[in-house]
Structures are given as structure tokens and as C-alpha cells.
Amino acid sequence: MNNDAFLRRLERTLRRIEIDQTEIVEMLGEVRSHLEETGETPLDAFGEPEQYAIQRTGVDPETLHIPIWPRVAAIALWWLAGSTALTAVWSPGRSGAVVAWNAALAVVAAAGGLWLWHRHRPLLPTGSRLRRFEMSTTRRACVVVGLAATTAALGYTLIPYQADGIDCGYAWAEVSSDPGPCLTAAQDRARVAIISAIGVAFVAASAFTLAGSPRTPRVTNGPHH
């Protein structure tokens, strides 16, 4: 990592800690000055930018507010990416333009979800995995409701037609001018298998998250406060 990349990551982290802009400029200035003066590599001199930001500001990372909405938005984007990707792959009879649009939307949605998730990840200096999942009761409830709603939405939009013995489109095709793809029986079985696997994965992720989340949040007032 070169000096500029290090400073960019450090600036991003300091902004997330929500300290004063003047202090951010000051801290970046002293790091830049030190690196240029000594010629040391940033990782050697300061360690990981996130860890350094925490040490330099003295903030307790566990007291930082991590909003739930980016997680929910990321999951929604991945769901959109998955469903549009499926449409792009299984759309016999549809025009190339529709397939291309679906594929492009899937890529953009998947990338957007990844970006959101990564940008709002917790700051973990020493990070045990358990700490990632610590959350209040309200957040636990939000996770359960969010994942259940996502799984239900997947099931509603993608599975019902197969359940009715109709193999020519998704549920949303009922209200859409686009009749949707017509699948062979084998393709339809594969589609249902994939959708079921996604649903099981969501439920497993939910169970894993909650299992790793203590019921009572850790006491967050450290010695710095």
C-alpha cells in the first residue's frame, strides 16, 4: 500500500469515527509529514489505517454507531442481483437486449451490495469473530425480520408458478407485460433447487448470526470515556 492509498483509507476511517474535520486534516497532515520525512512504508510506521485511527483518536470501536440500513440495503441489492441474474440466464424467447439489461443490472446490484457492505463494516482492531455479531435486542429483531422477509419475497416471486405446475414464468409475470421465460422441466427443477439453496443459506446465515450474538451488549464505556 502506498502513502496515498494509506491516507485515503485513514481519512475514510476517521470520517466514520465522526471527529471534527479540522482534526482529520491535522491527523492526516502529521502522518503525511512523517512518511515523507522518514521514507518508511505506511504499514510499517503506522500499521493498518483502521487500527491507527482508533489508537490515534482514542475512540472505543464498540461505541461507534453502525447503522443497520446498509446491511438491509445490501441484502436487498443481492436479492435483486440474484433474481435478475436468473432471469438473464433462463430467458429463452426473450430478446438479447432484455437479457443484456438483466445481466448488467445483476452486476451493478451485486457490486453495489458489496460496496455498501464493505463501506459500513465494523471497525475491528483485534477482532474476534464474535464481536462482529454483537448487537442489541432491537437489531437482533431487525435481522430476523429482514432475513425472513427476504426469504419470503424470494419464495413468493420465484417459486409459486412452479408450485402451481406452471413452468412459464415467475409470479411477477402475472402483473407484468413480459410473459417471462418458459423453462423445460429440468431447468425448472434446477431453478427451484437454486432458490431453495439461497433460502436455506439465508436461514443458516440468520441462525449463525444470532447464535454468535450475545443477548446483552458488551459494556461499552472503556477507559477513554
Add this chain to the structure above:
Amino acid sequence: MTAQMDRRSQWLKGVLELCVLGTLRGEARYGYQIAQMLGDAGLGDIKGGTLYPVLGRLEAAGLVLTDWRPGESGPNRKYYLLTEQGAEVLDALRKQWQQFTLAVASLIEEPTKL
């Protein structure tokens, strides 16, 4: 060797603020200069990641002031100066440290053979 370094780093953690205040007595210095002074005194290689958080805490406590000055043909440098309060704290800590080291020495020094 590693255990020895760990112990040394534990000791250093307890006295680094005092040592940094000591380097600023009588003269304003910038970060790299302070790190070099600490190294020359035998405290080892003090990284920026360790030094600047200490300087930041001292600044927040009002014990040092800072001042950006142009560097000699290089980047601007952030100089740290001891405040009046910082000088008083340094004096008080120095006395406490001397008492502390005397107490430790009295326990670990070999008894004089008669």
C-alpha cells in the same frame, strides 16, 4: 528474546508519555526528531503508530502545543512545544518516577557483601 522484548515494551508503555515530555523540555521538536531522540536514548525503534497517539493525548490534555512550520526542503513539519502546565506535569512525574525506581531498586539490587 521475544519475552524480553515484550517485557521491555510493557515497561515502555508505562513511561512513554513521560519520556516524550522529557524530549520537549527546552525546545520544540517534530515527531521524527522525538522518535530519533527516544531511539538514541536506548528505548528502541518507536514507530509513528505509537508516538503520534501519545502526542495527541498530550495535546488534548493541554500539556503540549503544536505548530506547523515549513521543513528544510521537505514537507511541512508539525512541531510540539511544552506548555507551562506540561512543564509542571513533567517535573511532578519525574519526581514520582525517581521515587518509583528507587523503590524497585531497593528490592532487586543484590545485597552488599560484608
